[in-house]
Amino acid sequence: MSDNPDIKILGIDLGGTKILTAVTNAQGKMLSRDHSITPAKEGQQAVVKSILESMSRALDQAHMVAADLTAIGVGAPGLSNPETGILFTSPNLPGWRDVPLRDIIEKQLGKKAFLINDANAAALGELYFGAGRGARNFIYITVSTGIGGGIIIDGKLYTGSTGTAGELGHMVIDDEGPQCNCGNKGCWETLASGTALAREARRRIKEGAATSIPKYADGDLEKINAEAIHEAAQAGDKLASELIAQSAYYLGVGLANLINIFNPEVIVIGGGLSNIGDMLLKPAFNEAGRRAFKQAYQAVRFARAELGRNSGVLGAAAYAFEKIKVKEATSHS
Ligand SMILES: [Zn+2]
Numbered sequence: 001m002s003d004n005p006d007i008k009i010l011g012i013d014l015g016g017t018k019i020l021t022a023v024t025n026a027q028g029k030m031l032s033r034d035h036s037i038t039p040a041k042e043g044q045q046a047v048v049k050s051i052l053e054s055m056s057r058a059l060d061q062a063h064m065v066a067a068d069l070t071a072i073g074v075g076a077p078g079l080s081n082p083e084t085g086i087l088f089t090s091p092n093l094p095g096w097r098d099v100p101l102r103d104i105i106e107k108q109l110g111k112k113a114f115l116i117n118d119a120n121a122a123a124l125g126e127l128y129f130g131a132g133r134g135a136r137n138f139i140y141i142t143v144s145t146g147i148g149g150g151i152i153i154d155g156k157l158y159t160g161s162t163g164t165a166g167e168l169g170h171m172v173i174d175d176e177g178p179q180c181n182c183g184n185k186g187c188w189e190t191l192a193s194g195t196a197l198a199r200e201a202r203r204r205i206k207e208g209a210a211t212s213i214p215k216y217a218d219g220d221l222e223k224i225n226a227e228a229i230h231e232a233a234q235a236g237d238k239l240a241s242e243l244i245a246q247s248a249y250y251l252g253v254g255l256a257n258l259i260n261i262f263n264p265e266v267i268v269i270g271g272g273l274s275n276i277g278d279m280l281l282k283p284a285f286n287e288a289g290r291r292a293f294k295q296a297y298q299a300v301r302f303a304r305a306e307l308g309r310n311s312g313v314l315g316a317a318a319y320a321f322e323k324i325k326v327k328e329a330t331s332h333s
Pocket residue numbers: 169170180181182183184187
């Protein structure tokens with residue numbers, strides 16, 4: 001982002017299950033890193049308290065106080081408005097509605113803070129420090145329990161008119177498809193996420209399909225996840241391979257839509273499901289190739305995310321840095 005050694009940013013990646021907080025410099029190097037569990041079920045106040053505690057541990061670890069910080073970047077799940085710093089609602093944080101998360105953090109630390117959607121943050125992380133480095137037009141997708149994403153147009157994160165752009169997982173693929181948490185039917189994440197893969201496996205097993213998948217989930221249908229299905233497929237299980245092929249198909253359909261709409265240089269894929277690797281991604285890319293405009297498909301490069309669990313926290317920091325830079329540039333002119 002910059003060579004200025006004085007810049008120190010506190011990045012926070014708030015997830016439904018974990019909170020990751022880090023102090024980074026302007027090159028994306030982490031000077032400290034704190035990892036804790038999100039007490040999501042205990043409600044909003046408990047989560048906010050955990051965030052504040054995690055921030056102070058990250059500062060301690062870096063031998064810093066809040067006054068040493070340049071800015072704070074917060075990535076949070078769900079719908080938020082980066083301009084107002086309000087988190088409207090989040091499927092991963094039950095009970096949260098219109099929470100002024102940015103202001104709460106600013107007040108506590110006395111430093112400028114910026115709020116952004118977690119998947120958008122991860123997109124920025126990959127853009128600045130990961131597989132999207134140097135790209136001008138780039139799409140990031142994370143495929144895990146749901147599908148999230150971020151859209152970079154001409155080197156900038158596209159957030160839309162009220163800040164909620166990039167909800168790639170809620171692009172409708174099948175108008176009569178499975179019910180989605182958002183209230184709609186057949187969204188991409190109801191067909192191509194890790195949750196969808198596990199759900200299909202359970203459904204087929206209950207119908208009586210012959211498979212070794214439960215063996216990889218301690219014999220417990222509820223414990224079946226993408227990893228168990230992948231392991232079964234690697235061991236030659238026919239149903240497991242079939243289910244992964246089906247996920248790949250739907251993943252490819254969505255990718256084709258993104259390629260046709262955005263004509264990106266790079267599509268970076270992260271999230272737990274992408275760990276299945278070639279068995280999932282190769283047929284997905286091929287399906288996209290069968291459907292997308294040839295010229296646009298030939299122009300796109302597919303890459304696996306490089307930053308793993310750190311993409312969100314680094315991206316939240318990068319977002320804060322970008323915002324500060326813009327503010328400085330306008331105040332000097
Ligand atoms: Zn949806």
